[in-house]
Amino acid sequence: MKHFGLVHSQVNREQWNAYFDLTAIIQQADNCLTAPPVQITDERAPQSPGNAHDYYSNGDYWWPNPDTSNGLPYVRRDGESNPDNFHAHRILLRRMRSRVACLATAYRITGEQRYASHAIRQLDAFFVNERTRMNPHLLYAQAVPGICDGRGIGVIDTLHLIDVAAAVQILQHSHTSLADSHVLQSVSAWFADYSQWMNEHPQGVEERNEPNNHGLCWYVQMAAFARLTGQYAMLDWCREQYKTKLLVEQMDTDGSFPRELSRTKPYAYSLFTLDNFVTLTHLLSTPDDNLWEFQLSDGRGIEKGISFLLPYIENKQSWPYGRDVEYDAEWPVAMSFLLLAGLAYHSERLIALWHKLDHNPKEDELRRNMAIRQPLLWI
Incomplete structure (x- = not known):
């Protein structure tokens, strides 16, 4: 039996207080106990061609066309997020993720x-x-009015579900009833179905082949979901792609x-990409194949x-690649890669x-670029 455990990022229970505010996590979980469940059917997307169970979102940087009477087709303004686009399903998904991850973390801390x-x-x-479930596909993610009903790059919208996959693995050790065990099995089956869609549908394949942060985030999701569902051959394949494709295509010597530095948010995109590369390193490393040590x-x-980005996190003013068009002053914040790599x-x-940086930024734009919100689930 292969061991797909974590490498060099384990922390004894007695040390948790050194890295996490356990009291704050439990207080947040206590608030979640009285909140009603979040479900995708809470919001209906007026422009969606799907039904109430189908996730829908609009591309961030697309705006009404100023040259047409109806605003169609939308036009792209890279780096400038349109606040009037449909984001309700994104918000619901992330709210669900945050509650599940927090509750699972509180369970891990207290055993309650x-x-x-x-x-x-x-x-x-x-x-x-x-009656309320989300269908396991993203056919209608990051749609662009007047252009398309959904795009491959919409697969990045479910990046936040990696925290849910980690939470389910913790919850599988709880003393659940038969009904609860059935729910957990059904959730794992959902992730297996979604993984299959990601790997086989043309939109999923398109995202997998993107040579930038989108392709990287496809692999982060696939690795996280494969760990949950026991798809060990897929983990082996992702590990090989990490070495032969992702580093080769995306990192300069x-x-x-470079593909992120050329964007209108070079600092934020560089942080986001490094954060997800570290997460993938953490997910795929094994005692026999430690990607923390791997080099081309x-x-x-x-x-x-x-090593490239660290000096610019310590001293943002030394960043030589231009300012981000949005939220430049709010970065950097305490992203999970600092802890995972710090331990490794x-x-x-x-x-x-x-320890120094902000763990709970208020700006939604920053929070949506932080895939892991409860790192205690990961160590």
Whole structure:
């Protein structure tokens, strides 16, 4: 039996207080106990060609056409998010993720079954109950009015579900009833179905082949979902793609990500890409194949990527690649890669930044670019 455990990022229970505000996590979970379940059917997308169970969103950077009477077709303004686009399903998905992840983390901290039971009720509403569940596909994600009903790059919208997959693995160890066990099995089956859609549908394949952060996030999701569903051959394949495709296509020899530096938000996109590269390194590393130590023949590897960006996280003013068109002053914040890589490399510099930076930014734009919200589920 292969061991697909985590490498160099394990922390003893006695040390959790050194990295996390356990009291705040439990208080947040207590608030979740009285909140009603979140479900995709809570909001109907008026422009969606699907039904109430189909996820729908609009592309961020698309705006009404100023040259037409009806605003169609929309036109792209890279880096400028349109607040009037349909984001309700994104918000619902992330709200569900945050509650499930927080409740599962509180269960892990305390061992109290009430947190696990409430998380499972939330999972049932979003993934299992036939009246309220989300269908396991993203046919209508990041649609552009007047151009298309959905796009391959919409697959990035479910990046936040990696926290849910990690939570389910924790909840599987709870002392659940037969009904709760059935819910958890059904949620795992949902993720298996969604993984199959991601890997086989043309939109999923298109996203997988993107040579930038979108393609990377496809692999992050696939690896997280494959760990949950026991798809070990897929994990092996993702590990090989990490070495032969992702690093080769996306990282320059200095550790930078050129495709992200060329965008209108070079700083935020560089952070986002590094965060997800670290998450993927964490997900795919095994005792026999430690990707934290892997390097291409020219030295490219995750350590090189961290070394490139770290000085600019410590001193944002030294960043030489231009300002982001939005939210430039709000970055950086405490993203999970600082903790995961800090533990993997026993790096006091990274851990110090993890403690120093803001863990709960108020701006929605920043929060949606933080895939992992409860790192205690991951170590």
